[in-house]
Amino acid sequence: GAVVSQHPSRVICKSGTSVKIECRSLDFQATTMFWYRQFPKKSLMLMATSNEGSKATYEQGVEKDKFLINHASLTLSTLTVTSAHPEDSSFYICSVRGQGADEAFFGQGTRLTVV
Amino acid sequence: QQQVKQSPQSLIVQKGGISIINCAYENTAFDYFPWYQQFPGKGPALLIAIRPDVSEKKEGRFTISFNKSAKQFSLHIMDSQPGDSATYFCAAERMEYGNKLVFGAGTILRVKS
Numbered sequence: 001g002a003v004v005s006q007h008p009s010r011v012i013c014k015s016g017t018s019v020k021i022e023c024r025s026l027d028f029q030a031t032t033m034f035w036y037r038q039f040p041k042k043s044l045m046l047m048a049t050s051n052e053g054s055k056a057t058y059e060q061g062v063e064k065d066k067f068l069i070n071h072a073s074l075t076l077s078t079l080t081v082t083s084a085h086p087e088d089s090s091f092y093i094c095s096v097r098g099q100g101a102d103e104a105f106f107g108q109g110t111r112l113t114v115v
Numbered sequence: 116q117q118q119v120k121q122s123p124q125s126l127i128v129q130k131g132g133i134s135i136i137n138c139a140y141e142n143t144a145f146d147y148f149p150w151y152q153q154f155p156g157k158g159p160a161l162l163i164a165i166r167p168d169v170s171e172k173k174e175g176r177f178t179i180s181f182n183k184s185a186k187q188f189s190l191h192i193m194d195s196q197p198g199d200s201a202t203y204f205c206a207a208e209r210m211e212y213g214n215k216l217v218f219g220a221g222t223i224l225r226v227k228s
Contacts, residue, residue: 006158032214043204043218044159093158097214102147104216106158 002028004096006107013084013114021079021110023094028105030096033077035069038091038109050077084114119207121219128226134192136222138205141186145207149216150179150190153202162203163190195226 003026013019023033032051036044048064050056050071058064066088068080077096081088094107120139128134138148149164165172165179165188172179178191192199205219 004158034215041202041221041223043220046215049215091156095158102164102210103149103161104214106151106160109156109158111156 002026002030002096002098002105004028004094004105004107006094006110008110009108010111011113013112015085015114016083018080018082019084019112021081021092021094021112023077023079023096023107025075025096025105028096029074029098030077031074032097033071034095034097034104035067035077035079036093036095038093040091044093047079081112084112086114088112089114119205119217119219121205121222123222124220125223126225128195128224130195130197130226130228132195132226134195134199134224134226135189136203136205136224137187137189138207138219139185139187140207140217142207142209143186144209145217147208147210148179148181148188149206150177151204151206151218153204153221159204192224195224197226197228200225 005024007022035047038044047062048056048058050069052071052074056069071077093109095104097104150162151159152162153159163174163177165181167183176193181188203222206216208216
């Protein structure tokens, strides 16, 4: 299967600062990338879907100005958490998919802690 | 109609036993049903998946049983091992509908040695 690299794996930032999380598809052209948020012992919550070269589609209730997503190429998507606050602390996971493909491949996740 | 209901929330199984996790869905348009395994601090990894044109799929110790009329599917882990201890998520999607997976709530499996 595809190798999806997510960086950083852990990040601690101060309240009010912005944090960028990268998701790279190392051996696979990801026409679609997904960003999820996961709280402890909870399921994955889809935040947004992005297709290469176009604007991301955000799920209801997700602030697009707070969670900026850029899918600039078939191998890279970034999630920027702007003006982070402690309530943004969570586990963020990206997922990639090829066009018409069944399987979604997940990154290893990023643990964000806002202090 | 987008929900996938998963049970049980947690499960303890003896080594060598069978672990069974169940999921039910409402949307009859769903046409892809994967199961994911997640270890603490890691992203989910696909275990096995099924499409509704078959009633069972087996890969090694993992089997998906699918009941289209009941709108239910289950994961069976045969000969469960301590290394299988993880959180398991079922999911469903309508392939043409933007490929968005709808996840169940997850089951925390602990296999006792």
